[in-house]
Structure formats: structure tokens, C-alpha cells
Amino acid sequence: MSQHQTPPKDLPEAPSTALTPAGITRRGFLKGAGITAAGTALIEGVQVFQREAVAAAPQNVKEFGPEPFPVTLQINGKAHALQIEPRTTLAEALRIQLNMTGTKVSCDRGVCSSCTVWLDKMPVNSCMTLAIDAVGHHVTTIEGISAADEMHPVQAAFVRHDALQCGFCTPGMVMSCAALLEKNPHPTEADVRYAVSGNLCRCGTYPKVFAATLDAAGQLASKA
Amino acid sequence: MATHTPHSLPDAPLSAATEAAAATKIVSMPIGIPGYTLHEEQRTVPASEPPVLPVNSDLNFIGKSLPRWDGRAKVTGSARYTADVQLPGMLYACFVNSSLPHARVLSVDTTAAESHPGVKGVHVIEQVFGNAVLRDPSLERSKLPIVRYAGQPIAAVAAVSPQAAEEAAAKVKVKYEPLPFVVDADLAREPNAPLVFPGAADQAGTAGGGGSEGGIPQTGNVHGPAVRKQGDAEQGFKDADVIVDARYTTQVQTHSALETHGVVADWKPDLLTVYASTQGTASVREELAGYFKIPKSQVRVITEYMGGGFGAKFGAGNPGVVAATLSRKTGAPVRLMLDREEEHLSVGNRPSSDQRLRIGAKKDGTITAIQLISFGTAGCGTGAGCAGPATNLYKWATLHVEENDVFINAGPAAAFRAPGHPQGAFALEQSIDELAARLNMEPLDLRDRIDENPVRRVQRKIIRESAIWKSRNPRPNADPGPIKRGVGLSQSIWYRHLTMNCGAEVRVHKDGSVEVLSAVQDIGSGIKTVLAQILAEQFGVEAAKISVKIGDTNYPVGPNSGGSVTTASLTPAVRDAAWQAARKFLASVAPALGAMPSDLTLSGGMVRSASGKFQPLAFRAAAAKMNVDEVSAQAKRIPDYDPKKYDTYGGIDVAEVAVDTEAGRIHVKHVLSVHDCGRPINPAQVISQINGGVIQGISYTLFEHRLLDPNYGLMVNANLDKYKIAGSYEVPQVEVQLTESYIGQSSTDASGIGEAAGIISVGAAIGNAFHNATGVRIRQLPMTPAVVLAALNQPQPSMESL
Structure with a gap:
């Protein structure tokens, strides 16, 4: 069991190590797993985070918790100061502590991607990402991908194409599709299928998700 | 049934x-x-x-x-969905669920849980909702509800955070007297099988259907048969020139809506307010008012947005009643949303089926007799009947139907998108194709002969003229290579409820x-x-x-x-x-x-x-x-203008598959879905629902399967990582053609599409396409690679006679 220590005062001091020489920690596992189902770049994503983790492999590890301690999360361009327990997932911090409930939780296991948010534009499953691991990254949620009164082109295309039914998977779908267009402005339908391959929709709205995303890409291309 | x-x-x-x-x-x-x-x-x-x-x-x-x-x-x-509702001072609740599939609960010790930091209330459940209920309650004396499946809620804890609730729930000590259990429907039918109920039991249906009528006989775990006979079916088979006779089996499917069941309940002296993820605000109010014996006017149910419901979300159920109880106890609003595992275990599923279907026909296709004997398990509930399609889809001279529910120690079924119909159509529509082949008739010609519904007739015309149907090689197993292409169709039927x-x-x-x-x-x-x-x-x-x-x-x-x-x-x-x-x-x-x-x-x-x-x-x-x-x-609502007329809806789905005969995989490439729902008020939304029915149908046909471990009675795949549902890679090209159809029944002349579309007919359409591709029939769901390879290696001839 970890001993309680003085909480970190500022962002850079928050622990960011996931790998220890001994192997993979629970948090490290979560870090990698958080990326797996969220779509665009499974292998690439894991590599990015492993590189960072290995590079930061520290000499003296700080431990925090189990009591809550203060962190600051950068969400949709704003700094939010929170008290979190180390076990708090990013989804819990968003939904419960910040009442940003656009991000949904459906399986709580990283397989349905309803909880997809971006960490520095990388789609991740926020149910499998610890809030503490989001410290120092820019978090973007469904509430933040567009300006207040405007819809993101992907959101607008979803409405035009009726690419939603009950809507519970929709924020995650939108985040995966919008992330795809960030990286690949000219996707094929196969690219869209790949981007949402981790996003489950029980209403079965996929055909219109594909059409809407391709349409949004077209609209963005014609504006560019 | x-x-x-x-x-x-x-x-x-x-x-x-x-x-x-x-x-x-x-x-x-x-x-x-x-x-x-x-x-x-x-x-x-x-x-x-x-x-x-x-x-x-x-x-x-x-x-x-x-x-x-x-x-x-x-x-x-x-x-804002129910799962998103946050009220000031709201507590988070979670269930303590049974770890055993069949047991008497001797005691529930909540002392340690109650002293856990952050816990505000603990409740031991006195009445469980959803399970079938003994006709004679005196057959079973128990202070607390008997556990009939692993995952049945026993108690619940409300605390200031979800984590505190979970930690405290783990400290609730349940003392069980384990009882013999059975989770395999075939074993449950054997004479000496452990009994799920000590006597006859029934499960009431919901607004979504399901359940069973009262008074059906029960022997051991077999609740049935519910019999329907019209005319002399034995004579009908004697009059037949051709008889097709086959056995079909289908698996249990879970609803898996993305928003789980759950509520936020806020008990105030004058008003119980409940935010519910429900398909029926009326049904939730009804059940809560009844359970707590308070006037309906003092129960308010709110469902602003709802994250999916396919038949299992009616009434307050265990989450609703327990959350309201905990809210009354603690004086604070209580949120109780199930987790994904509970969602698989305790709040409904589509029953399995094991069907013996015989159809007798004259040389011209006229059906002289249909006989369907079915067994299916709805867990510790009822509602596994599946004779709707055999009874209602085509004209027959005589009919003999026997439907049986088989109790097992598993979560109770609930209505699920067109209850009984995907199972029934999977059998019927393959047998009808088989009959057509025996009669040297084209599948559409035979259906023209035996189905007089004027809308279906137009839909068959549309299918006939479609590119996908024209591309069908009428000769099965025509492709020489290992990947074989096939096209098949199936009709569906639903009713003007x-x-x-x-x-x-x-x-x-x-x-x-x-x-x-x-x-x-x-x-x-x-x-x-x-x-x-x-x-x-x-x-x-x-x-x-x-x-x-x-x-x-x-x-x-x-x-x-x-x-x-x-x-x-x-x-x-x-x-x-x-x-x-x-x-x-x-x-x-x-x-x-x-x-x-x-x-x-x-x-x-x-x-x-x-x-x-x-x-x-x-x-x-x-x-x-x-x-x-x-x-x-x-x-x-006033009654329909002419209720004697036009009481079915339906359509036809055509599937094109590519069967990898080496790997055993079925790829559904293209589905043409032709359906009617009266006047479509918003065609885009209707098409969205049909897309969904088709994709859910593919998911049911190829992937979904609730698996229970016979040794421990536990579900082994109770989350979406192991319970596979269709995702983006499994979605074919779906082409929908709405049949705008006026029937002169009301001031809008509109109807619904949820049941009729896709889910009923896609299984048989894929089965018929598989036969067209390979010349082999698959009569078992789900059509996993193992099932496909087994069928290809050991083709089962139908039990054809005459």
C-alpha cells in the first residue's frame, strides 16, 4: 500500500510514469488500454505513450493517494482545478466532478468507446484513462470540439444525415470521426470504418455515420 | 406465449x-x-x-x-440522459448480487457495509422483480427471495460516491444455502433435472410483450405446452404432396442497450420524482405507485433522453424500486444505474429456441399443414414462444402449434424487439425456401402463391426487379472457388398493435x-x-x-x-x-x-x-x-377507422453473402430491405430504424451468444468485450426501400417500424443466402465459423419425408 504523501502543487510534478523497470503497473496498463478501442491509431498510439513513459522513467518515484489530492486538468482550453483520488478515471472526473456529461460511459471497460475524448487530439477511452494521466495534456471533449453556437462539421453532418438514433454512442462516434478528419482530411469509407471500429452502436446507425463523416470531409475540403 | x-x-x-x-x-x-x-x-x-x-x-x-x-x-x-442526471446531495447506489445460480438466502449481514465511510443507507431486497412467480407461493417458504440466477440482486448500498458504494457492497455478507441448479435447457428438460421452481410459475408480460398467459401446464422445468390447433393437421399432412421437416435452434441474445437500466430517484414527502431510462414513463409510474401504495399523482417520472431500449425497459424494476426505497431511507436523491455485467445478467434477454417445424404442401404450393413444436428458455422467466411467423405469415389449411418454456437458473427474459419472431422466422422462412426447392418453384413464386397480403405482393415485385435479386444464381453452390457467393431472402411480419x-x-x-x-x-x-x-x-x-x-x-x-x-x-x-x-x-x-x-x-x-x-x-x-x-x-387516441382491415406490417429482406468455406466465415456484403409502416412521417428516421434492425439481425445471426458455464452456473461473457455485437466492420451495404402504404385507419395513417424491420427476417435471409452459396443448410444460430465449418463438413439433410 502506498503511504500518503504531500500532494503535488503543480502540474509538472504530477506523476506521469507508467512503466517501471519491474514491468507494467496497473496504471500503465490502463494508459495503454485506454487507447486501444478508441479508434484511429491503435499501434501508433501505444507507441507514443510508451516512448513518453520510458523517457520519463524516473529515479525516485513519487506516490500519491489513496486520499484525494489537487490536480489541474486542461479541458477544452480551460484549466480546471480538481481534487481527485489516484484511481479516478478521466471519465469519472469529467462526468461526476465536472458535470460534463456529454462524454458517456457504457461498458466501463474500454470496448465500446462511448467515452471517447481526445488527449492532445489522440482519441482515447476516458473510462480506461486515469484522470491523473491526463495532467499535462490537452483534453478535448464533445462539449469542446466546436465553438459555443456552432457545430463542428462532423456534428452538423451527423444531424444532416440522421447519423444517430438514441444518441448514447453519438458523442463518442463524433469524437472518433472528428479525430480521423484531423489526421486525414480525405478519408475513404474504409478509413471511417477503421476510425469507429471501436465504437459500438446498438441502434445500428453505422451506414449513416460513414456517410456523414465522408460528407463532413468533403465540406471541410471544399472550404480549405 | x-x-x-x-x-x-x-x-x-x-x-x-x-x-x-x-x-x-x-x-x-x-x-x-x-x-x-x-x-x-x-x-x-x-x-x-x-x-x-x-x-x-x-x-x-x-x-x-x-x-x-x-x-x-x-x-x-x-x-441529458438518466445516466447524466446529477441532483444536489445525490447518492450513488449499487447492488449486491448473488454469486450463486440457485440458493436460499439465510442471512444478509450489512453491519460492516453500514459502518463503511460514506455509506448513507443499505437495503436488503424483499421482493425481486422480473422473475416468474410461483402460482402457489406456499410451495416455498423463505424470508428473503430465493436466488434463481447468478446476478440476482440481494441488497443495495447508497453512498456518497460510486467508489464508496462499491467498496461497501463488497462488505455485505450473504449467507447462502446453495440449491441444485441447471443452466442448460436440454438438461433442464430431463426428468430428474434440478427444479428452478418447486411448482408452476408464470411471468407476466410487459407493454413490450413477452411473458406467458396463465393456466399453462407445467411439468418439472417445462412450462407448457401452450397449444393451438386449427383443423386436423394430421389430415393436412396426409393431404400433402411434399413435406419438409426440420429442427432449428437459436441462442439467447441480450439486449445490450448502450445506456444500462437505471434511475435517479428523489423521494420527497409529497412527490416521488424518478428519472428513468425507460421505454414507458407510464409503466414506471404504475409500478412505483403500486409497490409503495402511493397515489399515481404523487409519482413523477421523467425520461428526457433515453440511451436505447429494445423491449427490456418497462416498469421500475429492481433498480427503480430499490433506488426509491433508498431515497426514502436516506432522505437524499439516489442514483442507481446498472453496470454492464448486471445489464447482461438481470434485466432481460431474448429466449432461445429449439424448434421442430413441419410444413406440408400440395404440388402447387398450397400449404395443407404447419406443425411447430418449440422449446425455448427464458431463464427463470417465460415467453419463449416463437410461433408468430408460422401462425401468421402464410395461408395454411391446418395448424398445430405447441410452445414450451424451459426454466433454467438464468436471468429472466424480457420482450426483445419482435418477441419470438426472429426465432420463428429463422425456421419458417428457411423451410419455405426448402419447400420451394422441393416443388421446383422460385422462392418468390411460392410466396406469391401462399401470401395474399397486398403490400407484400408489391414488395415481392420490387425485389424481383432489384439488381441484387437478379444477380442471384438460382442454382446453389455454383461458385467453384473457396469463397462462395449467395443471395437469399426472407419475409417478416408484425402487427398493428x-x-x-x-x-x-x-x-x-x-x-x-x-x-x-x-x-x-x-x-x-x-x-x-x-x-x-x-x-x-x-x-x-x-x-x-x-x-x-x-x-x-x-x-x-x-x-x-x-x-x-x-x-x-x-x-x-x-x-x-x-x-x-x-x-x-x-x-x-x-x-x-x-x-x-x-x-x-x-x-x-x-x-x-x-x-x-x-x-x-x-x-x-x-x-x-x-x-x-x-x-x-x-x-x-380514438379507435381505428376500420379496425377489421389491414392488421399486419412487414417486408422482405434480401441478403447477399460471401461464404469463406475454408475459414467458416460468412461475410454479409449487401442487404436490400423493403418494408412498410403505413405512412412514413419521417422517412430518414424510418430508414435509420431499418438499418438498425438489419444490423442487429446480422449481429444476432452471426455473433451474439450468451454463454453460461454449466459447472458454476455463471455467464462467462457478461461484458461487451466477450459478448460480441456487430461493429463497423460487420456492417454491409444496407439499401432500404420504404413502401409508402396507406391504409385509411387514422388521422395520420402512420404506424411503427421497430419490430418489422430487419431483426425478424435477416437471420433466415442469411440462412437462405448461405444455402444458395453452398448448397448446405445451417439451422443453428449463431452461425459462428465453427458452426459453419461443421455444417459444411457434415451437411445435415432435412428430415424430409415422402
Whole structure:
């Protein structure tokens, strides 16, 4: 069991190590797993985070918790100061502590991607990402991908194409599709299928998700 | 059993007809399918009914694919679902569930849980909802409910955080007396199998169907048979020139809606407010008022947004009753949302089936006899009947049906999108194809012979002319290589179920704003948009500007959304209310316009004077002249204009598959889905539902399978990582053709699509396509690679005789 220590005062001091020489920690596992189902770049994503983790492999590890301690999360361009327990997932911090409930939780296991948010534009499953691991990254949620009164082109295309039914998977779908267009402005339908391959929709709205995303890409291309 | 006869679903018929019988009028209504069979027929309707709507092409808002009314809220994340509700001081609750599949609970020690930091309340459950109930309760004496499946809730804990609740729940000590259990439906039928119930037990159906009728015999774990005989089937088989006889099996499927079951309950002395993820605000209120013995007027149920429901979300259920109890105990609002594992275990599933189906026919295809003997398990519930398609899809001379439920120690089934029909159609529609082959008839020709439904007839014509059907090689197993292509079809059927007990209020305000209020909930099928379109058509106001207030029992009672009843039931009441509100509106502006109300009309968004007293005036400008601040009208559903006619819906699905005969994989490449739902009010939304039915049907056919470990009685794949549902890679090209079909039954002439589309027919369409590809029949679901390879390596001939 970890001993309680003085909480970190500022962002850079928050622990960011996931790998220890001994192997993979629970948090490290979560870090990698958080990326797996969220779509665009499974292998690439894991590599990015492993590189960072290995590079930061520290000499003296700080431990925090189990009591809550203060962190600051950068969400949709704003700094939010929170008290979190180390076990708090990013989804819990968003939904419960910040009442940003656009991000949904459906399986709580990283397989349905309803909880997809971006960490520095990388789609991740926020149910499998610890809030503490989001410290120092820019978090973007469904509430933040567009300006207040405007819809993101992907959101607008979803409405035009009726690419939603009950809507519970929709924020995650939108985040995966919008992330795809960030990286690949000219996707094929196969690219869209790949981007949402981790996003489950029980209403079965996929055909219109594909059409809407391709349409949004077209609209963005014609504006560019 | 879920053998649906038309009009058998919810609610007693309303006697409004007799009340209003005095004043009627004769109107001429469009009937049939534009481009094929459209004509006019006369109907006698109450004089108070609004004018007959023309066909969709002559309307401005109804029949148009307008954007989903709440689309923006859903894509931006501002839509608030039950899972998102946070109230001041709200507690988080979770269940303590049974770890054993069958046990007597001797004691529940909550001491340690109660002293856990953050815990505010613990409740030991005294009545479990969902399970079948013993007819004679004295057969079983137990202080606490007997555990009949692993995952059955036993107690619940409410705490200040979800983590604290989970930690405390782990400290609840349950002392069990384990009982012998059985989780395999075949073993459960054996004479000495452990008994799930010590005597006969029944599960009531819900607004979505399912359950069983009372009085059915029970022997051991076998609850049945429910028998239906018409004519002498044995003679029918003697009269037959050809008999096809085969056994089909289908698996248990879980609903797996993305928002789990759950509520936020806020108990106050004068009012219990419950936010519920439900398909029926009315059903939740009913159950809570009944359980707590409080007046319905003191229960308010709110469902603003709802994250998916496929039949299992009716009533308050265990989460609703327990959350309300904990809220009463703690004096704080309590949130109780199930986790994904609980969702798989305890709140419903589609029963399995094991069917022996015999069909006898004359050389010309005329069916002389159908016999279906089915066994299926609905866990510790009932409702595994699957004879709907065999009974209702085609003409037969004689019929013999026996449906049996087999109890096992697993979570109770619940209504699931077209209860019984995907199972039944999987068998029937493959056997019909087999019959066609035996008779040297084309599948469509045989169906033309035995199905007189005029809409299906047009749909078969559309299929005949389609590229996908024309591409079908009638000779099975024609491709020489390891990847074999095949095309097959299946029909589906559903019924015109109605909930008469529903209504709406429409208000018009002096500022020109218009609102509609109904307790109906939008479960994702788009009723909000549909209601906005009906008001838009009446008032000539943009649909997006109509204020749609639904999902709250403070408004007039709405239909529970099950059995495809919502649109068919509610829209006529809404149109009637809109029409009456418009009349009141005209009366309220008449004085200022210096006209008699009878001289005024409202159409295309303009108030006009028939006598030309003034230039047409825009609705909004006219509203400013109202002599009151608001006019409003409420209307209830009135009976169908001619209920003797047209009581089925359906369609035909054609699947094109590529079978990898080496790997055993079936790739569904393309589905053509031709379906009808009366007047489609928003075609885009109807197509969305059909896409969903097709994809859910593929998922059921190829992947989904609830697996129970026979040694421990536990479900081994109770999350979405191991319970595979179709994802983006499994989605074929889905091509939908709506059959716009007028039947002259109500002021909107609309109906639902949820059940009829895809889910019923895709399994058999894939089965028939597989046969077309390989020459082999698969009579087992799901068609996993192992099942496919086994079938290819050991083709099972049908039990053909004669």
C-alpha cells in the first residue's frame, strides 16, 4: 500500500510514469488500454505513450493517494482545478466532478468507446484513462470540439444525415470521426470504418455515420 | 406465449367510439401504395376528426426527412440522459448480487457495509422483480427471495460516491444455502433435472410483450405446452404432396442497450420524482405507485433522453424500486444505474429456441399443414414462444402449434424487439425456401402463391426487379472457388398493435409559439421529430421551432414504447389535438379580424378568409390578435377507422453473402430491405430504424451468444468485450426501400417500424443466402465459423419425408 504523501502543487510534478523497470503497473496498463478501442491509431498510439513513459522513467518515484489530492486538468482550453483520488478515471472526473456529461460511459471497460475524448487530439477511452494521466495534456471533449453556437462539421453532418438514433454512442462516434478528419482530411469509407471500429452502436446507425463523416470531409475540403 | 394475434398487446379498447358515435362523417381516404395500388376508399369517421391528409408528396412537413428534432442536443453532448442526471446531495447506489445460480438466502449481514465511510443507507431486497412467480407461493417458504440466477440482486448500498458504494457492497455478507441448479435447457428438460421452481410459475408480460398467459401446464422445468390447433393437421399432412421437416435452434441474445437500466430517484414527502431510462414513463409510474401504495399523482417520472431500449425497459424494476426505497431511507436523491455485467445478467434477454417445424404442401404450393413444436428458455422467466411467423405469415389449411418454456437458473427474459419472431422466422422462412426447392418453384413464386397480403405482393415485385435479386444464381453452390457467393431472402411480419390509452395536449400562445405535451418517451426512434412535423403541418411553422415537451408524466399519458405502438397510437391523438387547437386559435382571432370563425381557415401557415374579407395573414401575425394569451386542446387516441382491415406490417429482406468455406466465415456484403409502416412521417428516421434492425439481425445471426458455464452456473461473457455485437466492420451495404402504404385507419395513417424491420427476417435471409452459396443448410444460430465449418463438413439433410 502506498503511504500518503504531500500532494503535488503543480502540474509538472504530477506523476506521469507508467512503466517501471519491474514491468507494467496497473496504471500503465490502463494508459495503454485506454487507447486501444478508441479508434484511429491503435499501434501508433501505444507507441507514443510508451516512448513518453520510458523517457520519463524516473529515479525516485513519487506516490500519491489513496486520499484525494489537487490536480489541474486542461479541458477544452480551460484549466480546471480538481481534487481527485489516484484511481479516478478521466471519465469519472469529467462526468461526476465536472458535470460534463456529454462524454458517456457504457461498458466501463474500454470496448465500446462511448467515452471517447481526445488527449492532445489522440482519441482515447476516458473510462480506461486515469484522470491523473491526463495532467499535462490537452483534453478535448464533445462539449469542446466546436465553438459555443456552432457545430463542428462532423456534428452538423451527423444531424444532416440522421447519423444517430438514441444518441448514447453519438458523442463518442463524433469524437472518433472528428479525430480521423484531423489526421486525414480525405478519408475513404474504409478509413471511417477503421476510425469507429471501436465504437459500438446498438441502434445500428453505422451506414449513416460513414456517410456523414465522408460528407463532413468533403465540406471541410471544399472550404480549405 | 408470444404468439401474437393482432390487437392483443396493450390496454383495453377505449369506448370512445360509443361516446362519439352520434356524429360521424363519410370521408374519402387514399389507400394503397403510390405508383402501384393507390386508390380512394370511403371511411365513416367521427365528425370531429380533422380533414383527411393527402399522400406525403402533397404535404409540406409530414413525410419529409426533416432533421431529427433533438439531433443537435445529441451530437453536442448537451442531451441529458438518466445516466447524466446529477441532483444536489445525490447518492450513488449499487447492488449486491448473488454469486450463486440457485440458493436460499439465510442471512444478509450489512453491519460492516453500514459502518463503511460514506455509506448513507443499505437495503436488503424483499421482493425481486422480473422473475416468474410461483402460482402457489406456499410451495416455498423463505424470508428473503430465493436466488434463481447468478446476478440476482440481494441488497443495495447508497453512498456518497460510486467508489464508496462499491467498496461497501463488497462488505455485505450473504449467507447462502446453495440449491441444485441447471443452466442448460436440454438438461433442464430431463426428468430428474434440478427444479428452478418447486411448482408452476408464470411471468407476466410487459407493454413490450413477452411473458406467458396463465393456466399453462407445467411439468418439472417445462412450462407448457401452450397449444393451438386449427383443423386436423394430421389430415393436412396426409393431404400433402411434399413435406419438409426440420429442427432449428437459436441462442439467447441480450439486449445490450448502450445506456444500462437505471434511475435517479428523489423521494420527497409529497412527490416521488424518478428519472428513468425507460421505454414507458407510464409503466414506471404504475409500478412505483403500486409497490409503495402511493397515489399515481404523487409519482413523477421523467425520461428526457433515453440511451436505447429494445423491449427490456418497462416498469421500475429492481433498480427503480430499490433506488426509491433508498431515497426514502436516506432522505437524499439516489442514483442507481446498472453496470454492464448486471445489464447482461438481470434485466432481460431474448429466449432461445429449439424448434421442430413441419410444413406440408400440395404440388402447387398450397400449404395443407404447419406443425411447430418449440422449446425455448427464458431463464427463470417465460415467453419463449416463437410461433408468430408460422401462425401468421402464410395461408395454411391446418395448424398445430405447441410452445414450451424451459426454466433454467438464468436471468429472466424480457420482450426483445419482435418477441419470438426472429426465432420463428429463422425456421419458417428457411423451410419455405426448402419447400420451394422441393416443388421446383422460385422462392418468390411460392410466396406469391401462399401470401395474399397486398403490400407484400408489391414488395415481392420490387425485389424481383432489384439488381441484387437478379444477380442471384438460382442454382446453389455454383461458385467453384473457396469463397462462395449467395443471395437469399426472407419475409417478416408484425402487427398493428395500438395503445388506446394515450393522448397529448397542444398549446398555441399569443406570441405565435406552439407546443405539444405528452408523457411519451423518445427511445431513439424519433417521436419528438414526428410530433414536431405534425404540428408544423397544422400551423405552417418550421418543425424545428415547435416546442416538443415529452418524457414527463406531468403531461398527458403517453404510450409505452413497445411492439411498434408509439407512432401508430400517439400521432392521431396529436394531430387531433393540433386540429382542435387550431380551431380554437381561429375562434380567438376571429373578433379582431372582424370575421366569423367559420369563415377562417389555417393552411400553409396563413390564416385565410373564405369570403375574402382580408388578405391572407401569416400565422404569427394572426396570433398577435388572439383575444386570450393561450389556447389549448387535449385529445386522446380514438379507435381505428376500420379496425377489421389491414392488421399486419412487414417486408422482405434480401441478403447477399460471401461464404469463406475454408475459414467458416460468412461475410454479409449487401442487404436490400423493403418494408412498410403505413405512412412514413419521417422517412430518414424510418430508414435509420431499418438499418438498425438489419444490423442487429446480422449481429444476432452471426455473433451474439450468451454463454453460461454449466459447472458454476455463471455467464462467462457478461461484458461487451466477450459478448460480441456487430461493429463497423460487420456492417454491409444496407439499401432500404420504404413502401409508402396507406391504409385509411387514422388521422395520420402512420404506424411503427421497430419490430418489422430487419431483426425478424435477416437471420433466415442469411440462412437462405448461405444455402444458395453452398448448397448446405445451417439451422443453428449463431452461425459462428465453427458452426459453419461443421455444417459444411457434415451437411445435415432435412428430415424430409415422402
